[in-house]
Amino acid sequence: MNKTNKPIWEQPWGYFEGFYIAIGIAVSGFLLQITIGNLQLNAFQYPVNLIVGLTFVAILILCHYLFKKSSIVRWLSSVYATVPAIVVLLSVIIILGIVPQFVPYASPHDIPHNLAGLFGWYQMTTSWTFIFISYFNLIILGFVILKRTRRRFTWQDIGFYLNHVGIFLAFMGGMLGSSDVSRLSMTVAEGNVEWRAEDERNNLIELPIAIQLDTFMIEEYPPKLMVVDLESSLVLPKNKPVWFEYEGENKSKKLSDYTIDILSYIPNAAIMHDSLNTYAVPFHSEGGASAIKVRVSNAEMDNPKVGWVSNGSYMFPHSIVYIDEKTAVAMPVQEVKKYTSHVQVYTESGDIKEAIIQVNKPLTVANWTIYQLSYDESKGKYSTTSVFELVKDPWLPVVYVGIIMLLLGSLYLFIVGPKKKKS
Numbered sequence: 001m002n003k004t005n006k007p008i009w010e011q012p013w014g015y016f017e018g019f020y021i022a023i024g025i026a027v028s029g030f031l032l033q034i035t036i037g038n039l040q041l042n043a044f045q046y047p048v049n050l051i052v053g054l055t056f057v058a059i060l061i062l063c064h065y066l067f068k069k070s071s072i073v074r075w076l077s078s079v080y081a082t083v084p085a086i087v088v089l090l091s092v093i094i095i096l097g098i099v100p101q102f103v104p105y106a107s108p109h110d111i112p113h114n115l116a117g118l119f120g121w122y123q124m125t126t127s128w129t130f131i132f133i134s135y136f137n138l139i140i141l142g143f144v145i146l147k148r149t150r151r152r153f154t155w156q157d158i159g160f161y162l163n164h165v166g167i168f169l170a171f172m173g174g175m176l177g178s179s180d181v182s183r184l185s186m187t188v189a190e191g192n193v194e195w196r197a198e199d200e201r202n203n204l205i206e207l208p209i210a211i212q213l214d215t216f217m218i219e220e221y222p223p224k225l226m227v228v229d230l231e232s233s234l235v236l237p238k239n240k241p242v243w244f245e246y247e248g249e250n251k252s253k254k255l256s257d258y259t260i261d262i263l264s265y266i267p268n269a270a271i272m273h274d275s276l277n278t279y280a281v282p283f284h285s286e287g288g289a290s291a292i293k294v295r296v297s298n299a300e301m302d303n304p305k306v307g308w309v310s311n312g313s314y315m316f317p318h319s320i321v322y323i324d325e326k327t328a329v330a331m332p333v334q335e336v337k338k339y340t341s342h343v344q345v346y347t348e349s350g351d352i353k354e355a356i357i358q359v360n361k362p363l364t365v366a367n368w369t370i371y372q373l374s375y376d377e378s379k380g381k382y383s384t385t386s387v388f389e390l391v392k393d394p395w396l397p398v399v400y401v402g403i404i405m406l407l408l409g410s411l412y413l414f415i416v417g418p419k420k421k422k423s
Contacts, residue, residue, distance in 0.1 A: 011071045011075075012071065012075065012080075013075050013080055013081075014080050015080050015083065015084060017075075017080070018080045018081050018082075018083065018084035018085070019084040019087070019088075021081070021084070022084040022085045022087070022133065022136065023084075023088060025088075025132050025133055026088055026132065026133050028128075028132060029127065029128040029129030029131065029132040029133065030119055030128075032128040033118075033119055033120045033127050033128045033129060034118060034119070036128075037120070038104070038120050038123050038126045038127055038128075039126045039127070039128065039131060041104050041126060041179040042179070043179075044176075044179040045179045046179075046180050046394070048179075049176040049177070049180065050176070052176065053172060053176045056138070056172075057142070060139065060142040060143065060146065061146065063143075064142075064143060064146040064147075068150075073143060074147075076139060076140055076143045077140070077143035077144045077147040081140050082144070085133070085136055085137045085140050088133055089133050089134065089137050092129060092130055092133055095121055095124065096121075096124040096125070096130070099116055099122060099124070100122065101122060101123065101124065101125075102122050102123055103183075103200055104123055104125070104126050104178075104200075105199075105200040105201055106123070106200075111123070125178065126178075131175075134171070134175060135175075137171075138168065138171060138172055138175075141164060141167060141168050141171075142168065144164060145161070145164050145165060145168065148161070148164075155416065156416065158409075158412055158416075159409045159410075159412040159413040159416065160409070161409070162405045162406070162408050162412060163405075163406055163409035163410065163413070164409075165402075165405060166401075166402045166403065166404070166405030166407075166408075166409060167402065167406055168402070169398055169401055169402030169405065170398075170399050170401075170403050170406065171402070172398075173395045173396075173398030173399040173401075173402060174395070174399050176395060177393060177395025177399070180393070180395060181391070181392070181393045181395075182199075182390075182391065182392040182393075183199075183200065183389065183390075183391050184197035184198060184199055184205060184207070184389070184390045184391075185197060185373065185387060185388070185389055186198070186211060186387070186388045186389075186390055187385060187386075187387050187388075188211050188213040188343075188385070188386055188387075188388065189213065189384055190213050190214070190215060190216055190384040190385070191213070191214075192212070193210050193212040193346070194210060194211055194212075194213075195207055195209070195210035195211075195346075197390055207368075207390070208347065208348045208366060209345055209346065209365055209366050209390075210345070210346040211343050211344075211345055211346075211370070211388060212343060212344040212346070213341060213342075213343055213385075213386050214342040214343060214344065215341075215342045216339070216340070216341050216342075216375065216383060216384060216385070216386045217339065217340050217342075218336055218338075218339045218375065218380070218381040218383065219336070219337045219338045219339070219340075220334040220335065220336055220337055220381055221334060221335045221336075221337050222246040222247070222334075223245070223246050223290045223292060223311065223331050223334050224243045224244065224245050224246070224331065224332055224334075225243060225244060225246070225253075225255070225260060225292065225294065225309060225330070225331055226241070226242070226243035226244075226255065226329070226330060226331075227255045227258060227260075227323070227327060227328070227330075228320075228328055228330050229326060229327060230325075230327065230328055231326060236255075236256040236327070237256050242255060242256070243255070243332075244260075246262065246265060246292060248262070248265075249262050249263065249264060249265055250262060250263075255329075257298050258296050258297065258298045258323065258329075259296070259297050259298060260294050260295075260329065261294060261295040261296075261297075262292060262293075262294060263293040263294060263295055263306070264292070264293040265290075265291070265292050265293070266281075266282055266290075266291045266292075267288075267290055268282065268283055268284065268288030268289070268290075269281060269282060269283055269288055269289055269290070269291035269308075269310065269316075270282075270288065270289075270316060271289055271291060271308070271310050271312065271316040271317060271318075271319050273317070277307075278307055278308050278319045279308065280293070280308040280310060280319075283316075286315075287313050287314060287316065287382060288313065288315075288316075289310045289312050289313040289315075289318075290310060290311060290331065290334060291308050291309070291310040291319070292308070292310070292331065293306070293307070293308050293309075294306070294307065294308075294309055294321055294329055296321060296323055301323075305321055305322065305323055305329075306321075307319075307321035307322075308321070309321055309329055309330065310331055311331040311332060311333050313379075313380060313382070314378055314379050314380065314382070318330075318331070333380075334380075334381075336381075338358060339358070339359070339372065339375055339386075340357070340358050340372075341357045341358075341372055341386040341388070342354075342355075343355055343356075343357055343363075345363065345365045345370070347365065347366050348366075353365055357370060357371070357372045357388070358372050359371075359372050367392055367394070368390050368391070368392050369391045369392070370388050370389070370390050371388065371389040371390075371391065372386070372388065373387045373388055373389040374386075374387040375387060
């Protein structure tokens with residue numbers, strides 16, 4: 001019995017039945033997930049996903065007009081079904097945000113074997129739980145939209161249709177289009193042209209576009225110095241590690257219990273060792289490393305420690321200054337501030353497009369979006385190789401249309417405002 005003393009499952013259904021059904025759908029997804037595993041996206045590529053989408057919409061429309069007097073159809077367009085469905089969907093999304101996610105084509109050996117893996121949480125967007133509860137929300141949203149069509153049209157309905165149809169298109173487009181997304185990786189060396197890329201399974205695929213890498217440049221932040229514990233490799237002090245960024249010669253900084261004086265700096269140096277000392281000299285060819293000459297002292301030391309600190313490069317080893325048997329001054333690998341690829345992109349139609357590609361500044365050509373992904377990290381700032389990620393999502397325009405409709409609907413409601421009742 002509920003608060004109104006109405007027997008459970010007696011019409012009209014309320015929130016209790018709504019949560020019971022929404023949770024039951026999620027549990028059904030869990031059971032199917034345990035039985036057959038994640039959905040295989042390959043089975044729902046175009047045109048299968050288009051057929052599924054059109055069939056889904058057609059069934060919604062038929063059910064609405066053939067069974068519009070049915071208590072179940074009316075309940076599915078009510079707040080008693082909407083709120084529980086959204087709450088369960090948000091709970092699934094929270095799990096998605098907490099649990100680390102693997103790509104849909106990840107090897108089963110890479111996914112942890114635990115309860116989260118059994119439930120498909122490491123690949124949540126292709127798990128049956130997520131699919132079931134998502135389509136349950138789409139069913140409710142579809143019936144809410146169709147229910148509104150039976151009312152007499154008013155200007156206030158424009159905002160409603162823009163918002164709800166926009167959410168429906170964006171949500172459904174993202175669900176159906178996930179199987180058609182192509183995400184490839186292409187490695188290009190300076191002066192070379194490449195038209196082949198690798199997919200998630202390391203298969204080579206020839207593309208309708210080619211990328212020529214003219215130049216690749218890396219800009220780094222200034223080097224940093226820190227005092228480390230040689231036994232644990234931790235930065236000192238362990239409870240609150242500190243380091244400082246190079247700001248110029250003749251500067252001093254207090255690190256841990258030591259004073260670090262900067263005596264000299266060579267941005268591109270050759271690092272050489274002998275049996276007693278380490279030397280750094282200017283090196284004006286590729287492969288030079290950052291090197292800083294430091295003096296380390298504190299009140300307990302009889303004589304300061306002087307030497308060259310370097311993070312090394314693919315040609316020269318790193319160098320540290322030992323303070324004692326357990327402590328040393330070291331320079332971590334310099335952080336990359338920006339890396340840029342100057343490219344020319346060729347298309348099948350014969351067009352050539354010159355562009356600069358950076359992180360968060362992709363290039364769109366012939367329905368492909370080209371992102372700056374990585375570089376040859378073994379060579380660091382001397383890398384002559386750039387790694388691009390090429391993404392093609394043919395359903396993205398549908399998602400964009402939905403988002404634009406949602407924004408226009410919100411703007412419309414903000415301008416027009418709610419309908420005022422006459423007193």
